[in-house]
Amino acid sequence: MQKQIKAQIDRLVSSGAIYADARWYPVEEEDYLSMWNGNLKSASAARESGIGVRVLYKGAWGFSASSDVNNLASIFDKAYENARTAAERVTFPVRLAEKDAIQAHFSSPNQIDPFDVTYGEKVAFLKHMDDLLNQPGVFQRVASLNFMRKQIIYIDSEGSEIEKNIIEVFPSIAVMGVDEDGGSHERTFRPPRLGETRGWETIDKELFTRESERIVRELNQVLKAEPCPKDDRSVILLPGIMFLQTHETIGHPLELDRILGYELAFAGGSFVTLEDFGSLRYGSEKLTARADATAVNSPGSFGYDDDGVPAQDNLLIDKGILVGAITGRQMVEEANATARKQIFRGSSGANRATSFYRVPIERMTNINIDPGNDGTLEDIIKHTEKGIVLDGDKSWSIGSNREQFHFATEIGWLVEDGQVTHVVKNATYKGDTLKFYNALSAVGDESTWELKYVDNCGKGQPNQIMQLGHGIPVCRFDDVRIGE
Amino acid sequence: MDERIIARLTELRQFAIEKGLVAEFFFHEEESALMRFANSAISLNTSEHLVRLEITAHEDNRRASFSLITNLDALEDMKDGVLQAGEILKHTQPLSYTPTIPVYQKTVIEEAAFDSDLAGISNAEKLDYFNQAVAGLESDQIKLGGIFSSGRNVIAAMNTNSEHALAFVSSDAQITIVLSHKTLKWDVIAEQSAQKKTDLDPASLQRQLAYLLGHYQNAPAEQLPLGQYDIVFGPAAIAELVNTMNWIGFSGGMMKRGFSFLREEDLGAQVLGRQFSLMDDPTRIETFPFSVDLMGAERKPFPLFEQGVFKAFAWDQDSADEFGAQPTGHDVMHKSLVVCAGDKPINSLEALVNAPREKDVLYIPYIHYMNFVNPSQGLITGSSRFGALLLKQDGRVVVPYNVRLTQSLKDIFSEKIAWISDGQVAYNVSASYGARNPTALIVPNLVYVQGLEISHANSSY
Numbered sequence: 044m045q046k047q048i049k050a051q052i053d054r055l056v057s058s059g060a061i062y063a064d065a066r067w068y069p070v071e072e073e074d075y076l077s078m079w080n081g082n083l084k085s086a087s088a089a090r091e092s093g094i095g096v097r098v099l100y101k102g103a104w105g106f107s108a109s110s111d112v113n114n115l116a117s118i119f120d121k122a123y124e125n126a127r128t129a130a131e132r133v134t135f136p137v138r139l140a141e142k143d144a145i146q147a148h149f150s151s152p153n154q155i156d157p158f159d160v161t162y163g164e165k166v167a168f169l170k171h172m173d174d175l176l177n178q179p180g181v182f183q184r185v186a187s188l189n190f191m192r193k194q195i196i197y198i199d200s201e202g203s204e205i206e207k208n209i210i211e212v213f214p215s216i217a218v219m220g221v222d223e224d225g226g227s228h229e230r231t232f233r234p235p236r237l238g239e240t241r242g243w244e245t246i247d248k249e250l251f252t253r254e255s256e257r258i259v260r261e262l263n264q265v266l267k268a269e270p271c272p273k274d275d276r277s278v279i280l281l282p283g284i285m286f287l288q289t290h291e292t293i294g295h296p297l298e299l300d301r302i303l304g305y306e307l308a309f310a311g312g313s314f315v316t317l318e319d320f321g322s323l324r325y326g327s328e329k330l331t332a333r334a335d336a337t338a339v340n341s342p343g344s345f346g347y348d349d350d351g352v353p354a355q356d357n358l359l360i361d362k363g364i365l366v367g368a369i370t371g372r373q374m375v376e377e378a379n380a381t382a383r384k385q386i387f388r389g390s391s392g393a394n395r396a397t398s399f400y401r402v403p404i405e406r407m408t409n410i411n412i413d414p415g416n417d418g419t420l421e422d423i424i425k426h427t428e429k430g431i432v433l434d435g436d437k438s439w440s441i442g443s444n445r446e447q448f449h450f451a452t453e454i455g456w457l458v459e460d461g462q463v464t465h466v467v468k469n470a471t472y473k474g475d476t477l478k479f480y481n482a483l484s485a486v487g488d489e490s491t492w493e494l495k496y497v498d499n500c501g502k503g504q505p506n507q508i509m510q511l512g513h514g515i516p517v518c519r520f521d522d523v524r525i526g527e
Numbered sequence: 528m529d530e531r532i533i534a535r536l537t538e539l540r541q542f543a544i545e546k547g548l549v550a551e552f553f554f555h556e557e558e559s560a561l562m563r564f565a566n567s568a569i570s571l572n573t574s575e576h577l578v579r580l581e582i583t584a585h586e587d588n589r590r591a592s593f594s595l596i597t598n599l600d601a602l603e604d605m606k607d608g609v610l611q612a613g614e615i616l617k618h619t620q621p622l623s624y625t626p627t628i629p630v631y632q633k634t635v636i637e638e639a640a641f642d643s644d645l646a647g648i649s650n651a652e653k654l655d656y657f658n659q660a661v662a663g664l665e666s667d668q669i670k671l672g673g674i675f676s677s678g679r680n681v682i683a684a685m686n687t688n689s690e691h692a693l694a695f696v697s698s699d700a701q702i703t704i705v706l707s708h709k710t711l712k713w714d715v716i717a718e719q720s721a722q723k724k725t726d727l728d729p730a731s732l733q734r735q736l737a738y739l740l741g742h743y744q745n746a747p748a749e750q751l752p753l754g755q756y757d758i759v760f761g762p763a764a765i766a767e768l769v770n771t772m773n774w775i776g777f778s779g780g781m782m783k784r785g786f787s788f789l790r791e792e793d794l795g796a797q798v799l800g801r802q803f804s805l806m807d808d809p810t811r812i813e814t815f816p817f818s819v820d821l822m823g824a825e826r827k828p829f830p831l832f833e834q835g836v837f838k839a840f841a842w843d844q845d846s847a848d849e850f851g852a853q854p855t856g857h858d859v860m861h862k863s864l865v866v867c868a869g870d871k872p873i874n875s876l877e878a879l880v881n882a883p884r885e886k887d888v889l890y891i892p893y894i895h896y897m898n899f900v901n902p903s904q905g906l907i908t909g910s911s912r913f914g915a916l917l918l919k920q921d922g923r924v925v926v927p928y929n930v931r932l933t934q935s936l937k938d939i940f941s942e943k944i945a946w947i948s949d950g951q952v953a954y955n956v957s958a959s960y961g962a963r964n965p966t967a968l969i970v971p972n973l974v975y976v977q978g979l980e981i982s983h984a985n986s987s988y
Contacts, residue, residue, distance in 0.1 A: 078620075082849070083589075086619045088611060091596030093577075106573040111598035121574045128562075128650035129569035162618035170620065183784050219785060227785040227903040305565040308672035308705040311895065311912075312712055400575045438898040440908045442929060444712055447983060449908045449931060451900045469901060473931075473983060504674050505561055505573065506960035527933060527982050 044069075044112075045196060045204070048094075051119040052200050055098055060123060062099040062139060064199035066349060067112070068092050068399040071194070072158060077187040078169040081177070085187075086162065095399040096122040102136025103129035108400035135380070139372040140390045142352050144202030149346025151209045152339055153242030157190040158210075160243050168246070172216050175255040180263040182227075183219040188212075188246075189498065191510070195399075203351040211342050211510055213498045214246050218258055220266045228265045228468060230258035230435060230453050235282070235493035236340045236512065245340075261454055264466040271455050271470040273526035277430035277484070278472050279423055279519045282493040284452050285412075286513035287436045290497060292476045293325075293332050294410040294513075296445035297359055297367070298502075299374040301405075303381070309504050311443035314476065315365065317382040323365040326480030329415055332360040334369055336392060336408035341512030342496050343409035345395065350403060352392035359410070363481075369393045369405050397507035404503050409494070411514035415486025420517050423485045430458035431525055433470055449473040449527075472525045479520055487517035528636060528681060528696050531599055532556070536685040536692055539582075542606050543687050548584050548613050551628060551686040553821070555579040556599075557963035558646070559678040562653045564704075567671040572650065579962055580605055584612035588625040591615035624848045629822040631691035640697040640815050642723035646679040648700070653677070659729035660704050660717070664736055672714075673704040677721075680963045682860065684821050693823065697815050698722065699965030701955040704732055705913070706740060712988045713748075713926070715739040716893060716913035718763065720955030720967045722813055738877055739914045748926040751889075751917065751984040757945070757977045758932075759879060761892030765970040766954035768894070768907070768939060769805065769866055775902040776936070777831050777839070779855075780846030788905030788937060789837060799835040800942040804867035806830045807841065807857070808969075813953035814863035815965040824856040831864075835940075861966040869947025874972040880918055888918045889927065889981075905936035910983075931983035939976055948972040 044067060052063045070092050077085040093110035096119050105126025109118050165188055172186035191211040198204050217231040232254040238245060280288060296313040300306060315323065336344050336354035347353055350372045359367045368387065370378075371394030375387040394403040417423055424432065435453025442448065455470030456463045494514045501508055536552050543550040556578045563571040581594035582605075593612040597604045653675045661671050677700040685692040700721040707714035717732040717739075760768070774781060781787045789798065807829040809816035819825050822844050830838040839855065841862070847854040873879050879890065897909035910931050917925040948971040955967045 082622045082624075083620045084622075085592075086590070086615055087592040087594065088615060089594045089596075090608070090611075093596060103569060104571055106571065108573070108575045108577075109598075110577050110596045111600070113598070113600070125572035125574060125650065128654060129572040131654060132564075132567070132569045134566055134568040162615055166618055166620055221785050221903070225790070225903060226901065303566070304670065304672070304707065304709070305570055307565065307670075307707045307714055308563075308674060308703055312707075312714075314712075400577060402571060402573060438900045438908070440896045440898040440910070440931075442910050442931075442985065443714075443895045443912045444988075447910070447931070447985060449900075449933065449983070471900065475986075501960065504563055504676070505559070505575075506958060508960060 045198060047115055048198050051115050052198065055119055055123050056200050060098050060100050062200050063097065064197065065094055065096045066396065066399055067094045067196040069194050069196065071398065072192045074158065074190040076165055076169060077185065078173050079185050080183060081173050083166060093399045094118060095396065095401070097402060098122040098126045099137055100126035101130040102133045104137060105129055106402045135377050137373050138376040140375045142350070142372065142390065145205060145347065145351055147205045147347060149207045152240045153210050154240050155243035156210060157212050157243040158192055172251060172255060175252060176216060176218050176259060178259045180220050180266055181218045181259060182221050185217045188214050197349065197351055199351055205347045205351055207346055209345060210242055212241060212243060212245055213496065216251065216255055216258065218262050220262050222266045222468065228262060228453070230262045232258050233496065235495055239339050241340050265454050265468045268466040268468040271467040271526040275522055275524055277427050277519055277521045278523045278525065279427065279430055279432040279458070279517060281432065281434040281517055282495055282515040283434040284436055284450065285515045285518050286495040287439055288450065289410055289412060289513050289515060290407065291439060291441045292445055292448055293359065294407040297369050298405040299368045299370040299378055302368065303374055303377060310502055311445070314444045314446040317378055317386060319365050320386045321366060324363050324481065325360050325365045325477065326363045327483040328362045329483050329486045330360055330363050330480055331413040333358050333411050333413065334391060334393065334408050335411050338409050338494065338512065338514065341409045341494055342498070342510035343407065343512035348392045348394045349396050350390060350394040352390045355392045357391050369407060371403065371405050374405060395509060397509050401505060401507045404507070406502065406509045407500065407511045409512040409514060412516060412518070414489045414492045414516045416488065417485035418488055419490050420487060423487060423517060423519050424458055424463060425461045427458050427519065428460060431470065432456040432458060432463065433472065445476060447475045470525065471527055472523050473527060474523055479523065482521045483518060484521045485519035491517035528638060528694055532681065532683050533692050533694065535599060535602065536683060537690065538602065539605055539609060540685055540687055543609050546609065546613065548609065549586065549628065549687050550609060550612065551583045552684065553581040554683040555962045556681040557678055559963050562675040564657060565672045567665055580608060582608050582612040584616045585626065585628060586616055588622045589616060589619045590626055591619050626848055627844050628686055628688055630688045631693060631823045634691040635819050636694045637818050638696045640722055640812055642698045644724035645677065645700055645721060646698040648677055648724060656727060656729045657704065660732040661706065661736065662733055664706060664740060668709050669706050670709050672707060676701045678963050680965060693819060693821065695817060697965055699815055699957065700727070701957050704736065706736055713743055714913055715743055718955065720813065720953045722815060742916060742924055743926055746924050746926045748928060750986045751927045751930055751981060753981055753984060755978045756889040756981055757886060757975065758889045758891055758979050759973050759975045761890065762952050762954045762970050762972060763893040764891050765866060765974050766956055766968045767897055768936065769864060769968060769970065770956055771897065771899070771907060771936065773862065775899055775905060777841050779840035779842040779850065779852055782840060783846070783850045786902045788903060793837045796837060797835050798837040799832055799937065799940040800944045801834045802869055802944045802947055803832055803835050803940045805832045806865050807862045808865045809863045811863050811865055811969055813969060814967050816863040817859040820856045820858040822854065822858045824854065826856045829855065860964045865969040866971055868949050868951050868971050870949050871946040872949055874948045874950040879973060880924060884918060884920055886920050890916045890918060894932065900933060906933065907936060908933040928985035928987055930981045932979065933982045934979055939979065943977045945975040945977050947974050
C-alpha cells in the first residue's frame with residue numbers, strides 16, 4: 044500500500060503539485076462502554092479505515108478522503124482538483140516551513156493494550172464502580188470507559204514516512220443529585236495521568252474506589268449547601284477546573300491559525316496579535332506556560348504531528364510574557380511574512396487531524412502551567428483572606444476572541460481568613476482573560492500539579508474532536524466576580 | 528437511491544439470521560464537500576466519501592453494537608462487524624428493561640428532500656456563489672471568511688424482524704459568509720440554508736452583508752453599561768436558543784434524568800409566554816425531515832408548546848422503554864422544529880432599524896459559545912457576536928462591543944416577549960462533526976424580548 048501511495052504522490056508532484064501528503068489509517072478502533080444507573084446503556088465498538096490526501100497547488104490546499112481505498116488514483120485526483128479550484132482565490136500563497144525528511148516510528152507507551160482486555164473485565168469494572176456510586180443522595184450515576192487505538196501511516200512528497208501506533212484510555216465516573224429546590228448537581232472524576240504509560244494499567248481500581256467515595260460525599264455536601272454568593276473574591280482553582288481555564292484562555296487563543304484569522308467564520312479569533320509576541324504581559328510573573336508534546340503519558344503526545352514534524356516542548360508564556368504559540372508548518376511562514384520579522388523559528392509540531400477524513404489544523408498538545416513556589420493547597424488557602432476554592436467543570440462559555448469567559452463549577456468552598464468555612468452550590472466565576480491572568484497571585488508547588496486529559500476538544504470546519512492534555516497546578520486569582 | 532444499499536442490508540440481515548442473531552442495521556452514506564474561506568482566500572477545499580454501518584445485536588434485554596466506516600463492496604468486513612456485535616453481546620449485562628426492536632410493516636424510501644442539482648454542485652459554482660455574495664464588499668481591511676458545506680446523505684435501516692427497510696435520501700447546503708475587520712476584529716455574518724439548488728440566493732446575502740457593513744464601518748462603537756435591555760434576537764440566536772430545548776427541555780429521557788427545566792407537572796401548564804408556540808413538524812421540507820422515525824412510526828406535526836402551554840415531552844423508544852412511557856415518533860437524527868410566526872410585520876434588520884421605538888433596543892443576531900450553566904433551571908450563557916447593534920431611541924445606531932447574556936430560557940421565552948415577526952426563515956444548525964446530519968429549524972425572522980439582563984460587556988472589539 045505504501046508503494047501505491049508514494050506512486051500517487053509522485054504522479055501529482057510530477058503533474059504540477061508543489062507538495063502532497065497522505066495519511067493512511069489501516070485501522071482505527073474505539074471501544075465505548077457506559078453504565079448508567081446499573082444499565083449498560085452502551086457496549087459498543089467501532090472500526091474504521093481509510094485515507095486522507097492533502098495536495099498543495101499554486102499556494103492553495105485541496106483535500107480528499109475516502110473509506111474506499113480500492114481506487115487510490117481517484118482520491119488523489121479529487122484532492123488535486125479541489126486544490127486547483129482553491130488556487131483561483133489565493134491571497135497569501137501557502138508556504139511550508141522547513142523540516143527534515145524523517146523515517147520514523149512512534150508508539151505510545153503501554154503495558155496492557157486495552158483491546159486485549161476482555162469485555163467481561165471491562166463490564167465488571169463498570170459494575171463495581173456502579174455499585175460503589177449507588178449511595179443515598181445519588182439520583183443518577185454513570186461509569187464509562189473509552190478506548191482508542193490508531194495506526195497511522197504518514198507519507199509526504201518531501202521524503203518522510205512515519206508510522207504511529209497510539210493507544211488512549213479515558214475512564215470516568217460521575218454522580219448527579221437533585222436538591223430540595225429541584226436543582227441538579229453533579230460531581231465527576233476523571234483520573235490524572237500518573238506513571239509513565241497510557242494503557243489499561245493506568246486504571247487504578249483503588250484510586251477509583253477512593254474517588255468514588257469522595258465524589259458521593261461532596262455531591263451530598265453540595266445538595267445541602269447554600270447558593271454561591273454574588274461577590275468579588277480570590278478564586279483558588281483546583282486542577283479539575285484550572286485545566287479548562289488554561290485550555291480555553293491560554294490554549295485556544297495561542298493557536299496560530301486563530302491568531303491569523305483562519306477560524307473567524309466559526310470558532311472565533313484571538314485577542315492576541317502578531318505584535319504581541321515577546322512583549323505582551325499575558326499574566327503575572329507567576330505564570331509560565333508551555334506546550335509540551337513530549338510528556339510520555341498524555342494524549343497530547345504523539346511523536347510526530349500530521350505535518351511530519353517531531354513533538355517538542357516549547358514555552359508559550361515566560362514569567363508572564365507571551366513568547367510562543369501553537370503552530371504548524373503553514374502558519375509560521377505566513378505569520379513571519381505578515382509580521383515582516385521572524386517571530387517563529389519553524390513549526391512547533393502541533394498540526395493534527397482527528398481522523399483520516401479530516402485535514403490537519405493547529406491543535407493543542409499538552410498545554411501546561413509550570414508549578415510555582417507558593418506551597419501546597421493548604422498553604423495557599425492559609426494565605427487567602429476572602430476567597431473560594433473551585434473544582435469540577437460544569438459549564439464554560441468564552442468570548443469569540445477569547446477575551447472574556449464565564450465558567451460554572453461543580454462545587455465551591457468559601458474561604459474566610461485563611462480557613463475553609465463551608466461548601467456552596469451553583470458556583471460560577473467570570474472575567475476578562477488578561478486582567479484575570481495578571482491577577483494570578485499564587486501558584487501551587489509540585490504537590491498540587493496534575494496532568495489532566497481532554498478527550499473532546501472541538502475545533503474547525505468540518506469539526507474535529509481532539510485528545511490532549513494539561514499539566515496544571517493549583518492557581519489563585521484575586522478580585523474575581525463569582526456567583527453570576 | 529443506490530439499490531445496492533438495500534440489497535447489502537438484506538444480505539447482512541440474512542447472514543445475522545443464519546448466525547442466530549437478532550440484529551438491527553443502521554447505514555449511513557455521505558458525499559460531503561466543504562469549501563472554506565479565510566482571509567479572503569479559499570483556505571480549504573475538501574471532499575469526503577464515507578460509508579458507515581452500525582450493527583446492534585440483541586438478546587432478551589441485553590444489547591451491544593459494532594460500527595464501522597467501510598465501503599459498500601466490503602461485505603466480508605460488514606459480516607465480521609455482525610459477528611463482532613454478537614461477540615460483545617455475550618459479555619454485556621441485562622438492562623433493567625427490554626429494548627423494543629421495530630417490526631417494519633412496509634419499505635419506505637423517502638427522497639423528497641433530495642435535489643440532484645444541489646448534491647452535484649460544482650467547485651466553480653460554489654466559488655461563484657461566494658464571489659456574488661461579497662461583490663464589492665471586500666477590501667484591504669475587510670476580509671472574507673465562511674463555508675459552503677454541501678452534500679448528499681443516505682440513511683437506511685433494517686433489522687432481522689422483517690424484510691422491510693427504511694431509507695432517506697437528502698441533499699443540503701449550509702452557507703456561512705463572514706466579513707471581518709482585519710485589525711479591529713469585529714465580524715458580521717449572513718447565512719443561508721438550502722435543500723435544493725434553487726434555494727441559493729447570493730444576492731440576498733450580499734444585501735444583508737452590505738447593510739451590516741455600512742453600520743459597522745460608519746457607526747460609533749461603545750461599551751454598553753450593564754443592566755436590563757430590550758433585546759431583538761435574529762434567526763441564528765432564536766434557533767440556537769430553541770435548539771437547546773432538545774437537550775434541557777422537552778426530551779422525556781433527559782427530564783427523567785434530571786437534566787431538564789421542564790417537569791412532568793408542567794404538562795398542560797403555562798410555562799412560557801403566550802406568544803410562543805413550538806412544534807416538531809416533519810411536513811416542512813426545509814428541515815430535512817423524517818416522514819417516519821427509525822422505529823417505523825409515522826411522524827405527524829407534534830405540538831411542544833402552544834401559546835406558551837407545554838403540551839408534550841418527546842420520547843425516543845429507548846427512553847420510553849426504560850421509563851415506561853409511550854414513544855412519540857422521535858427516533859430520528861434530528862427533529863423538525865418550527866417556532867410559529869407572530870403578527871409583527873417587521874422581518875429584517877433594516878425594517879427593525881427604521882421602525883419607530885420608545886426606548887433603546889439591542890439587536891443580537893447570534894449567540895456565541897452558548898452553554899448550560901444550570902440545566903434544571905434552563906440557565907444558559909453566551910456572548911453576542913456577528914453584527915449586534917444598539918438601536919437608540921432617538922434613531923441613532925451604535926455598534927456595541929460584545930456582551931454576555933446569562934439567562935433562563937423560561938425567562939427569554941416568557942411573557943417578556945413583546946412581539947414576533949410574521950415571517951419565518953429556515954436556519955441551518957447542522958453540525959459538521961461525525962456523520963453528516965443536515966438539520967434546520969424554521970424560526971421567525973425576529974423575536975423582541977423586553978428586559979433581559981446583560982451581565983458582561985466588553986470594553987473593546
